[in-house]
Amino acid sequence: MSVSITNSKLIYDGLKACDVKLIAALPETWLVHLIRMADEDRAMTLVRVAREEEAIGIAAGAHLAGVNAALLMQNHGFLAAINPIVSLAFLYKIPLLMLISYRGHMGEKDPWQTQGGLVTEPVLRALGIPTSTLTIPHDIPRRLKEAQTLAHASLTPVAVLLPRELMWEEA
Amino acid sequence: MRTSEALRAIYPELERRIIVTIMGATASELYALGHRPNFFYLEHSMGLASSMGLGIALALPAEQVIVLDGDGSLLMNLGTLSTMARYKPGNLLHIVLDNESLLSVGGFPTATATGTDLAGVARASGTPRVLEARTVADFKLAVSEALASHTLTTIVTKVEAVAPSSYHMDLTLLENRFQFWRCLRERRRAP
Numbered sequence: 001m002s003v004s005i006t007n008s009k010l011i012y013d014g015l016k017a018c019d020v021k022l023i024a025a026l027p028e029t030w031l032v033h034l035i036r037m038a039d040e041d042r043a044m045t046l047v048r049v050a051r052e053e054e055a056i057g058i059a060a061g062a063h064l065a066g067v068n069a070a071l072l073m074q075n076h077g078f079l080a081a082i083n084p085i086v087s088l089a090f091l092y093k094i095p096l097l098m099l100i101s102y103r104g105h106m107g108e109k110d111p112w113q114t115q116g117g118l119v120t121e122p123v124l125r126a127l128g129i130p131t132s133t134l135t136i137p138h139d140i141p142r143r144l145k146e147a148q149t150l151a152h153a154s155l156t157p158v159a160v161l162l163p164r165e166l167m168w169e170e171a
Numbered sequence: 172m173r174t175s176e177a178l179r180a181i182y183p184e185l186e187r188r189i190i191v192t193i194m195g196a197t198a199s200e201l202y203a204l205g206h207r208p209n210f211f212y213l214e215h216s217m218g219l220a221s222s223m224g225l226g227i228a229l230a231l232p233a234e235q236v237i238v239l240d241g242d243g244s245l246l247m248n249l250g251t252l253s254t255m256a257r258y259k260p261g262n263l264l265h266i267v268l269d270n271e272s273l274l275s276v277g278g279f280p281t282a283t284a285t286g287t288d289l290a291g292v293a294r295a296s297g298t299p300r301v302l303e304a305r306t307v308a309d310f311k312l313a314v315s316e317a318l319a320s321h322t323l324t325t326i327v328t329k330v331e332a333v334a335p336s337s338y339h340m341d342l343t344l345l346e347n348r349f350q351f352w353r354c355l356r357e358r359r360r361a362p
Contacts, residue, residue, distance in 0.1 A: 022230060045229050047258065049222075050250030057219030061191070061226020064211070064352045066359055069226070088216040092348045 004169045008033035010137055011099070011162070014144035015070050020097070021045060022062045024055035025072035030101040030167040034072055052077035056084035060094045068148070070097045075104065075120040076113075078159070085127065085157055095151035095158075097144075102133070102161045107168075124159055133161040172307050174268055174330045175200045178239075180311045184318060185210075185237060189355070191224045192239035193217065195275030195338070197268055201239065202340045208354035214344055218248030221265055225255050227355075228263035234358065235262050235318060242269040242283045249292060252325070256297035261321040265293075266314070270332040278332060293325040300324040 012034055015023070022045040023038045025031065038046040049055045052073045062069040073081070078100050089096050103110070104117020124131045130150055132143050144160065151158040174196055178185075182204050190210045192198050198212040213220045224238035245251070245267055255265065271284035283289060293301045300322050304310035310328045317324035 022226070024226075047225070047229065047254065049254050051248075053219065054222040054248065054251055054254055057216070057222025058226035058229075060219075061223035061228075062230045063226075064223075064348070065227045065230035065355050066352075067230035084216050084219055088213075088219060091215060092344060094348075 002169055003030055003032055004167055005033050007137055007140070007166050008037065010140045011134070011144070012037040014141040016041075017141055018068060018070075018097070018145055018148045020068045020070045022047065022059070022067050022069040023072060024049055024058045024069065026050075026052055026055065026074070026077050028072075028074035028077070028101050028103075030103070030162060031072050031074070034099075038072075052081040053084050056081050056088055056096065059096055060088055060092070063094055068097075070099060072099050074101045075161075076116045078120070079116060079123065082123070082127070085129075089157045090127075093155035095148075095155050097148050097151055098157060098159045100159055100161050101167060102163045105164065107164050120161075129157050129159050130154075131159040131161060133163055134166050135163060137166070172305070172310065172328070172330050173333050174270065175203070175335065176307050177268060177310055177328060177330055178204055180307045181314045184314055189227060189231070189234050189236045190239065191220045191227065191236070193220045193241050193244045195241070196270075196335050197239050197241060199335045199338045199340055202342065203335065203337075206342060208350045209358075211351045212340070212342070212347055217244045218251070220244060221251045221255060222248065224263055224265065225251070225258070225260065228260040229258065231355070231359070232260070232262055235264070236260075237264045237266060240265060240267045242267065242271060242281045242289060243273045245289060246281055246283075246287070252293050252296035252298060255323060256293075256299070259299055259323045261323060263323050264314070264317050265298075265323075265325040267325065267327045268330045269327055270330045272332040274332050274334060275338070290325070290327040293327070298323060298325045302326045304328040
């Protein structure tokens with residue numbers, strides 16, 4: 001069992017095709033390859049934050065400075081960042097491209113992930129955040145581009161959920 | 172030293188640089204001194220002015236970015252000190268106006284009133300330059316030195332917890348946001 005390198009690479013290449021130049025991230029098991037790829041890419045500014053709230057501020061700053069940013073976080077990190085998503089991103093009409101690893105849903109073995117898994121989609125809906133779930137590898141580039149396009153056109157945050165079937169390979 | 176005196180002393184240094192300020196007294200005092208399109212007032216989202224400043228500084232390495240932070244805001248996001256220190260953008264100056272209170276929401280004392288040393292936290296986080304100032308003259312000198320150093324600096328200065336004569340700002344949030352965004356865009360095109 002391991003995190004899919006193939007699909008991580010497809011996601012990373014999709015972000016590059018979206019001209020993403022800055023990634024703010026907090027590590028999570030399913031995100032290890034994505035974060036490593038960003039770290040090894042000299043053309044990418046990777047900001048490793050201590051808490052996901054900071055990442056919302058950093059991405060907002062990058063947007064106002066004209067740089068395309070993306071966020072990598074676990075769904076519990078998304079839950080930790082709700083206030084700035086509401087009172088910075090929505091309040092100031094800041095587009096955010098949030099890639100969220102969707103832990104605690106079908107197939108989850110870690111008990112501590114399950115409560116966050118239950119509330120992730122309801123909270124996204126309650127906040128009115130457009131959400132796309134990546135399930136089919138060959139759809140990844142198009143869906144990432146569409147998510148970014150909507151974020152920029154609507155000037156709101158959008159979420160791209162990275163589910164188990166995409167990120168985790170049962171050997 | 173009052174916040175208004177501190178800001179007036181360094182206003183010539185702020186005028187042309189990219190400024191991100193916290194809400195409340197700091198925002199309204201800066202606005203009263205003279206709004207500029209390169210000033211962004213972060214109303215709400217306490218603690219994230221420094222994160223926004225970091226994002227801008229990393230995105231625009233040719234610009235100097237100054238964050239006007241407060242003790243209450245910084246205490247809500249102490250992790251930002253470690254994140255800024257990790258990337259050490261030399262074009263970022265982080266100023267903390269420490270009035271030891273949550274002035275705009277009733278004046279309740281913050282932990283700096285009972286001994287928390289934000290300059291010490293900044294130093295221990297790995298910030299390459301940390302300066303402290305008590306007087307207007309010291310503060311002005313610290314800001315000039317920090318800007319000339321092109322090294323990530325946090326300046327902590329104690330200020331009196333005195334509310335501004337008015338919190339009114341004739342500038343809507345979105346007006347400020349789009350004006351600031353356009354200003355940065357024009358500066359990128361014509362450096």
